[in-house]
Amino acid sequence: MSLPQRVRLVEVGPRDGLQNEKLPISVADKVRLVDDLSAAGLSYIEVGSFVSPKWVPQMAGSAEVFAQIQRKPGVTYAALTPNLQGFTAALEAGVQEVAVFAAASESFSQKNINCSIAESLQRFAPLMDAARQKGIRVRGYVSCVLGCPYEGDIAPAQVAQVARELLAMGCYEISLGDTIGVGTPGKTRQLIDVVAQDIPRERLAGHFHDTYGQALANIYASLLEGVAVFDSSVAGLGGCPYARGASGNVASEDVIFMLQGLGIETGVDLEQLFAAGEHICALLGRQNGSRVAQALAAARG
Numbered sequence: 291m292s293l294p295q296r297v298r299l300v301e302v303g304p305r306d307g308l309q310n311e312k313l314p315i316s317v318a319d320k321v322r323l324v325d326d327l328s329a330a331g332l333s334y335i336e337v338g339s340f341v342s343p344k345w346v347p348q349m350a351g352s353a354e355v356f357a358q359i360q361r362k363p364g365v366t367y368a369a370l371t372p373n374l375q376g377f378t379a380a381l382e383a384g385v386q387e388v389a390v391f392a393a394a395s396e397s398f399s400q401k402n403i404n405c406s407i408a409e410s411l412q413r414f415a416p417l418m419d420a421a422r423q424k425g426i427r428v429r430g431y432v433s434c435v436l437g438c439p440y441e442g443d444i445a446p447a448q449v450a451q452v453a454r455e456l457l458a459m460g461c462y463e464i465s466l467g468d469t470i471g472v473g474t475p476g477k478t479r480q481l482i483d484v485v486a487q488d489i490p491r492e493r494l495a496g497h498f499h500d501t502y503g504q505a506l507a508n509i510y511a512s513l514l515e516g517v518a519v520f521d522s523s524v525a526g527l528g529g530c531p532y533a534r535g536a537s538g539n540v541a542s543e544d545v546i547f548m549l550q551g552l553g554i555e556t557g558v559d560l561e562q563l564f565a566a567g568e569h570i571c572a573l574l575g576r577q578n579g580s581r582v583a584q585a586l587a588a589a590r591g
């Protein structure tokens with residue numbers, strides 16, 4: 291299969307990234323990050339979550355962030371919503387698109403959202419109805435697609451089943467999450483082959499954490515399988531609060547550098563993205579997790 295000519299990036303740094311950073315970040319700094327990312331040319335930004343602040347305190351204040359960002363035409367500003375309560379709050383905050391999140395592992399589902407996989411799908415049903423009525427698009431995540439921190443290996447058929455159900459409920463795209471970054475390119479291709487038996491490849495996205503350094507290789511493997519949407523996080527921020535040891539998402543800078551090398555268009559200005567990543571890392575007091583950003587910084591001396 292030939293590589294796609296264009297790839298759509300879903301920037302999850304302000305959400306998946308910041309939700310697991312140790313230092314709290316102010317609303318103003320979150321707003322600055324989102325605005326820097328849109329200025330760099332990212333056209334889809336996951337800004338925050340409308341989840342319980344007792345579960346994920348770092349995402350409290352998402353409504354304020356939505357109120358203060360400068361919305362750039364053509365950019366989608368999305369949020370994570372686990373239930374109707376979160377969806378209603380997101381709508382009040384002017385969110386344009388939401389994402390629901392399920393897991394392919396029962397244990398992870400319990401730890402992350404306090405219910406079984408089947409119960410989580412039931413909780414999404416009224417949300418999906420409300421979204422349909424309001425004309426809001428819903429993206430679906432499946433976590434632990436290539437392994438679970440509690441159960442180990444996960445069968446691709448189990449992933450396919452959850453993905454199918456989310457699609458049948460009305461999600462327009464399914465993001466396959468390698469939550470703990472244990473996937474390797476062969477397993478990634480095998481997974482996509484199985485899931486794509488029921489779901490068109492253009493409805494699939496890849497969401498790779500880089501815990502074992504396999505994320506870019508997995509993205510390349512996914513490209514070969516005809517997947518052309520990838521989630522990434524500026525500076526490789528974050529991890530998952532319910533997956534101990536999970537490192538951040540693949541860094542957006544690294545994905546863009548690789549795609550540029552492959553001649554694939556993303557519309558993102560790497561220099562501006564690098565600056566955005568350096569700024570947020572300075573605020574967080576952490577090293578930039580992007581290898582490309584490290585190389586650019588070193589080259590500047």
Ligand SMILES: CC(C)(COP(=O)([O-])OP(=O)([O-])OC[C@H]1O[C@@H](n2cnc3c(N)ncnc32)[C@H](O)[C@@H]1OP(=O)([O-])[O-])[C@@H](O)C(=O)NCCC(=O)NCCSC(=O)C[C@@](C)(O)CC(=O)[O-]
Nearest residue numbers: 340341342345372375376391402403404431433434467469
């Ligand atoms: C889903 C719940 C709420 C269930 O939590 P629960 O305790 O079972 O919920 P509940 O319905 O029994 O309600 C308990 C309390 O939570 C409140 N509540 C209920 N819903 C909401 C809401 N939407 N927003 C704010 N508050 C809410 C509700 O009002 C109540 O408040 P109280 O009466 O005790 O004061 C909880 O487990 C939760 O918020 N979990 C969030 C987990 C999370 O955000 N995880 C990280 C994101 S997923 C991820 O990172 C993976 C992904 C997507 O990136 C892909 C990958 O890498 O794999």
